Amino acid sequence: xxxxxxxxxxxxxxxxxxxxxxxxxxxxxxxxxxxxxxxxxxxxxxxxxxxxxxxxxxxxxxxxxxxxxxxxxxxxxxxxxxxxxxxxxxxxxxxxxxxxxxxxxxxxxxxxxxxxxxxxxxxxxxxxxxxxxxxxxxxxxxxxxxxxxxxxxxxxxxxxxxxxxxxxxxxxxxxxxxxxxxxxxxxxxxxxxxxxxxxxxxxxxxxxxxxxxxxxxxxxxxxxxxxxxxxxxxxxxxxxxxxxxxxxxxxxxxxxxxxxxxxxxxxxxxxxxxxxxxxxx
Amino acid sequence: xxxxxxxxxxxxxxxxxxxxxxxxxxxxxxxxxxxxxxxxxxxxxxxxxxxxxxxxxxxxxxxxxxxxxxxxxxxxxxxxxxxxxxxxxxxxxxxxxxxxxxxxxxxxxxxxxxxxxxxxxxxxxxxxxxxxxxxxxxxxxxxxxxxxxxxxxxxxxxxxxxxxxxxxxxxxxxxxxxxxxxxxxxxxxxxxxxxxxxxxxxxxxxxxxxxxxxxxxxxxxxxxxxxxxxxxxxxxxxxxxxxxxxxxxxxxxxxxxxx
Numbered sequence: 001x002x003x004x005x006x007x008x009x010x011x012x013x014x015x016x017x018x019x020x021x022x023x024x025x026x027x028x029x030x031x032x033x034x035x036x037x038x039x040x041x042x043x044x045x046x047x048x049x050x051x052x053x054x055x056x057x058x059x060x061x062x063x064x065x066x067x068x069x070x071x072x073x074x075x076x077x078x079x080x081x082x083x084x085x086x087x088x089x090x091x092x093x094x095x096x097x098x099x100x101x102x103x104x105x106x107x108x109x110x111x112x113x114x115x116x117x118x119x120x121x122x123x124x125x126x127x128x129x130x131x132x133x134x135x136x137x138x139x140x141x142x143x144x145x146x147x148x149x150x151x152x153x154x155x156x157x158x159x160x161x162x163x164x165x166x167x168x169x170x171x172x173x174x175x176x177x178x179x180x181x182x183x184x185x186x187x188x189x190x191x192x193x194x195x196x197x198x199x200x201x202x203x204x205x206x207x208x209x210x211x212x213x214x215x216x217x218x219x220x221x222x223x224x225x226x227x228x229x230x231x232x233x234x235x236x237x238x239x240x241x242x243x244x245x246x247x248x249x250x251x252x253x254x255x256x257x258x259x260x261x262x263x264x265x266x267x268x269x270x271x272x273x274x275x276x277x278x279x280x281x
Numbered sequence: 282x283x284x285x286x287x288x289x290x291x292x293x294x295x296x297x298x299x300x301x302x303x304x305x306x307x308x309x310x311x312x313x314x315x316x317x318x319x320x321x322x323x324x325x326x327x328x329x330x331x332x333x334x335x336x337x338x339x340x341x342x343x344x345x346x347x348x349x350x351x352x353x354x355x356x357x358x359x360x361x362x363x364x365x366x367x368x369x370x371x372x373x374x375x376x377x378x379x380x381x382x383x384x385x386x387x388x389x390x391x392x393x394x395x396x397x398x399x400x401x402x403x404x405x406x407x408x409x410x411x412x413x414x415x416x417x418x419x420x421x422x423x424x425x426x427x428x429x430x431x432x433x434x435x436x437x438x439x440x441x442x443x444x445x446x447x448x449x450x451x452x453x454x455x456x457x458x459x460x461x462x463x464x465x466x467x468x469x470x471x472x473x474x475x476x477x478x479x480x481x482x483x484x485x486x487x488x489x490x491x492x493x494x495x496x497x498x499x500x501x502x503x504x505x506x507x508x509x510x511x512x513x514x515x516x517x518x519x520x521x522x523x524x525x526x527x528x529x530x531x532x533x534x535x536x537x538x539x540x
Contacts, residue, residue, distance in 0.1 A: 044415065045415070048412070048414035048415040050416075052416075055346070055350065055409060055417065055419065056350070056409060056417045056419045057352075057356075057416040057417050057418060058352075058353075059416075060354070112313065113313035117313070117533075118414065119529075119532060119533030120319065120533060122535070123323055123325070123533070124322055126322075126325040126326070126329060126540065127322040127323075127324065127325040130328060130329075210411070210415075210540075211333075211539060212498070212499050212500055212540075213333040213499050213500065213540060214539075215344055216337060216342060216343045216498070216499040217333070217336045217337045217341055219342075219344045228411065228417050229416075229417055232415060
């Protein structure tokens, strides 16, 4: 990494060149793709708002079902998970302004388009699925060729030994400084590796397994998931795993220095706080 | 952290959150109705189709299942009770007067009764039906491979697509139209492409497309036209319906429904 200095108002803090142009570009293209894929994906889900396990849909036994139901004269949004029903009126099943409730699994503000339109949802989804795949191929190729994964993402033995301490420090919202802050910490490395090499590939392969054309070309593929409907469920779960990752990721960005993090993902430069000052920033 | 720094950070956070929150939501809804945007997004379809064609050999079969896998409830798609008078009359006469017409770019146009079709060599297959909505059901289908009929009718060299005209009118008021679908020759001659007259060992029910429906096992449910009346071999479907090759295609869905 290149050492440099960034004017930080009061004084000059040392800065390192943390993210290559390619990582920065693919990161922001990913943000765009995953946001639109999630929103159009929920639009597609709304067309049949239930998940099943197995090859086919056993309509009487969904794993998850989001519907609008009537009970004791009241209309409510019902989310049924493994046989347990929850009232989720306002968000899932029944949403929109109280005087104009709409029966829909996910609410209008999170689906693309906002109104019910499966055909257009599929257009958004497949277009940005291709963008995601192309972006992913560029990122992975360069990551392997330039040694990014070995150098920056694979935790060192020393980091593994101190994983316990790293967890405790994260829970206390204290982040590495000085020499240590020049590299990703062990929890960052592990979560990025899992997202890049487990969650995203699983998400894409489970998505492809829903395609009848792909299933004819690779008949063993549905078997990997235990059936097409299982693959649809895995696709959904992987998507929400990614949402959970993004939630934590954004939270960490916010509390470990929004400006420094944003600058590093835009310009590449990340400033390092001196190791001595351990009081909260 | 100093108080002014805290304030700065908070202000920045609020602004960023407001910006990120407001930007895509309003914008994308308008984009979804913009024809140019829809056309650009639609570019994914030919890419998917060409890539799937590349990896799918002509006779790669869709997975087949066993009797034990057959779904207890098989949800019907599209029309389930066509009200069209012509269809009601045919149904009333137990389809004795029903005839399948094979027309267009063929050397020998054919007219076939249900008895004629039942007399031809058949294929039986237990396959998974995937609806564009996301659900799947497994059913057993018996029918005449479309390839056998096309061999008898003998396609002219210019024929590129087969258009299936159906008896049912789908949709309400202004949007209502006769159902139709189209497939390319690769799917038309695929061994699992059937004109099915039986489902789960019984004659097709009205909900599932009596007396005859199409099975195109490597694509989604909406390609599998029910209540088939006529098959026309054409060079292009640009002048049929709204020109997109099918009832749902005319309403924004992909012509290639392999995904």
